[in-house]
Amino acid sequence: MTTTTATQSGAPGPARGAGSGTVVSFQNVTKSYGQVKAVDGLTLELHPGETVALLGPNGAGKSSTLDLLLGLRPADSGTVSLFGTTPREAVTAGRVGAMLQSGGLMEEVTVRELITLGCALHPRPYPVEEVLSRAGVEEIAGRMVNKLSGGQEQRVRFALATAGHNDLIILDEPTTGMDVTARQAFWATMREQAAQGRTVLFATHYLEEADAIADRVLVLNKGRLLADGTAAEIKAKAGARKVAFDLDGEIDQQVLRALPGLTSFELNGTTVRLQSRDADATVHAVYALGLYPRNLEVAGLGLEQAFIALTEAEEAHAS
Numbered sequence: 001m002t003t004t005t006a007t008q009s010g011a012p013g014p015a016r017g018a019g020s021g022t023v024v025s026f027q028n029v030t031k032s033y034g035q036v037k038a039v040d041g042l043t044l045e046l047h048p049g050e051t052v053a054l055l056g057p058n059g060a061g062k063s064s065t066l067d068l069l070l071g072l073r074p075a076d077s078g079t080v081s082l083f084g085t086t087p088r089e090a091v092t093a094g095r096v097g098a099m100l101q102s103g104g105l106m107e108e109v110t111v112r113e114l115i116t117l118g119c120a121l122h123p124r125p126y127p128v129e130e131v132l133s134r135a136g137v138e139e140i141a142g143r144m145v146n147k148l149s150g151g152q153e154q155r156v157r158f159a160l161a162t163a164g165h166n167d168l169i170i171l172d173e174p175t176t177g178m179d180v181t182a183r184q185a186f187w188a189t190m191r192e193q194a195a196q197g198r199t200v201l202f203a204t205h206y207l208e209e210a211d212a213i214a215d216r217v218l219v220l221n222k223g224r225l226l227a228d229g230t231a232a233e234i235k236a237k238a239g240a241r242k243v244a245f246d247l248d249g250e251i252d253q254q255v256l257r258a259l260p261g262l263t264s265f266e267l268n269g270t271t272v273r274l275q276s277r278d279a280d281a282t283v284h285a286v287y288a289l290g291l292y293p294r295n296l297e298v299a300g301l302g303l304e305q306a307f308i309a310l311t312e313a314e315e316a317h318a319s
């Protein structure tokens, strides 16, 4: 997929707000659906040029947070502001592009007609051909929208989200259904957008994408912000490390399960794999038992394991 930048089109880059100030501000925001607290006292700020991943298990409140941010639903309490104004004002001014999971695409039109409409409705549109090209949908531009595959539909949503010069791009699980090539092209384009000072906020279940792309990661659980930092900081916050080793002879699981610091334990044949909050103490204790571990490996957690450790720790704390 070829990508074309705003600068190449000769049109202005991000308008106000890029480079300084606050793009998104949530101050103690709460949103409930009946008994369910979807967003629970959320306070956060996003800044120009940041690429931010929103992570959380199913039902954590990611989509609800994005809905509040876009003014699609009102908060029960607290304040949501974009560029110092209300979400509705910011959206109407064309400062926000969004690619959401909900909401069908208009069906009885071709891809080109739909994108042309998207551009016409944007106060600061890119040329239609540029939008088609950026999203990699030139080849299917003449196809009816209701004949598209899931991955092609996602690309069209992406095209609509980038139809004009937005300062903030909101993406809810944007690469779901995209093949590997489309995914890589998509993130390359998003990197370009961020490099031009735009803020990109994306919710995802693909933790490897968050690790590779986001310069900041927000972890939500039960509507609350559990962690906020770089992927490295989130991994460090989870605290645990992975330890693996082989043991010869008879293995007493009971004794091993009582090692200090363990957060998980798995025995597969002669191989022990565990996670520990204090890997040094765990390994010392193994030697203190008179055991001689072979092929000893100690490693930090990946973002996915850190995410699981953080959310499980919160669940354990809550119960």
Ligand SMILES: Nc1ncnc2c1ncn2[C@@H]1O[C@H](COP(=O)(O)OP(=O)(O)OP(=O)(O)O)[C@@H](O)[C@H]1O
Pocket (backbone or CB within 6 Å): 033, 036, 037, 038, 056, 057, 058, 059, 060, 061, 062, 063, 064, 065
């Ligand atoms: N319109 C609604 N009516 C009632 N409950 C809702 C509504 N929308 C969301 N919820 C509930 O609010 C909570 C948060 O949902 P939300 O869709 O924001 O989570 P999510 O993190 O986006 O989940 P997922 O990863 O599964 O998409 C869930 O318990 C959900 O069932």
